[in-house]
Amino acid sequence: MKAIITGGGTGGHIYPALAVAEELKNKDWEILYLGSDYRMESEIVPAANFNFEGLAVRPLPRKISTKIISSIFYNSKAFFRAIKLILEFKPDVIIGTGGFVAGPVVLAGALLGKKTVIHEQNAYPGITNKLLARVVDRVCLNFPEAGEYFNISQKKIRITGNPVRPRIFNVDSERAHQELNLQTELKTILITGGSLGAEVINQNVVELYQYALQNNIQIIHLSGKKNYSLLIDQLKKWGIDPEKPQLKIIDYLDEMEYALTAADIIIARAGATGLSEITSSKKASILIPFAGAAENHQLLNAQALQKNGAAVLLEESELSGRILLDKVREIIEDEEKLRSMSEAAGALSQEDSLKKLIKVIEKLTSE
Structure with a gap:
């Protein structure tokens, strides 16, 4: 055939x-x-x-x-x-x-x-x-x-x-951490703007980086190829060394399954394919829908997860570094909330x- x-x-x-x-x-x-x-x-x-x-x-x-x-x-x-x-x-x-x-x-x-x-x-x-x-x-x-x-x-x-993609499912956590040179015992935040990256998200992460470094939390940041240099320059301007072992800043990652598996919480856009991968990985998320999406379809996608307790919705018009950090802290510092959101995401998975x-x-x- x-x-x-x-x-x-x-x-x-x-x-x-x-x-x-x-x-x-x-x-x-x-x-x-x-x-x-x-x-x-x-x-x-x-x-x-x-x-x-x-x-x-x-x-x-x-x-x-x-x-x-x-x-x-x-x-x-x-x-x-x-x-x-x-x-x-x-x-x-x-x-x-x-x-x-x-x-x-x-x-x-x-x-x-x-x-x-x-x-x-x-x-x-x-x-x-x-x-x-x-x-x-x-x-x-x-x-x-x-x-x-x-x-x-x-x-x-x-x-x-x-x-x-089948490889998204059932990735060994230890291997995922090893592939990304991360420590398994530390909490990890994944930031991704989708396959092309999202400049508006990249512009509002300085406070989150500072918090992560102060609290021994790891960050995987998939910046997008065209935004990579801008993000590196921005972090250096704020006195953040992008080469620190806790920080994994990558322009594009084909082996997305490793980042999804290693993460405890994911900050992402709300494209349908990305959301399917998040729910398949059974991870809590903060979703920032692309405001320019046709007919605002990313907002509709995100609302479906929010309604089921699997995600927190943060619209671009409300986005700031401080608000994003507050949303992360509300989840990552509350083990019960992190667990319940992860379980809710898994319940939406369509394997x-x-x-x-x-x-x-x-x-x-x-x-």
Whole structure:
């Protein structure tokens, strides 16, 4: 069997796609991944040992501007190249996990009569998936409420949850600490702004760093590649040595499972894939939704965890170094609260999500 998988732009689209790709590969499927030729997937997917073809896609501007002409030109080229690649590869199914690159690929597949599946990670669907839903065979959802935003037959919809890479589960704690050169007996805070980093979070961590150093607490900080130097300069300006053994400042970490396992509490954005990894790791979290997310979907994602006692919600408009530190202290200094939030996160984990999505794919291709 053969599958073309597409999705990209951010880790939130790439990692569910890779989870599916790895599982199908384990079942002896042949995989071809089509992604943007200049976004994250162009590095991450080949590094994961999958065949990758880059397409010269560009996002459609959300407001009317001259950029729309360039976008239409590039996406038209990508659409016809996708047709060529599909005809050559002859896939049994085409699977899209969102991001603008999925648009021309899945559309090309549908028009060629190929079986097609899309997966939506968020409580409010992205524009690419909303458009594609009309022409695909199956629409798989993480949040059931997302189905309300698709004007399609409910017969197409399947609730699968969000597929998480199997390596995220059941990582040995001692090994995770060893890989990151951390001490197992110390509390650890993980700060991550998602696969691209988050400058607004990085700008409000000085007080937290000072508190951690004074109280013998470790910090893993995934800054994002473009924000790494700015963060290092900021810490030095405040007299904090970024080389201290307690501090692990990393621009990008592919082995996210080690950071998740080593952490006692996680400060993060609220993208659906990141939240699935947090709940799968059974960790308490402070969530700072990206205020610019389409239709404020990250806020909706975070509210789902907050409602179940698994997370504390802190909106960008309320964020400051002092408030962030206070929120951390309320959790990390209260063992019972830390335990109960971790248990609540674990209760939301959907460890069978990948199996459910694979079952949808296998059933569709057997029809």
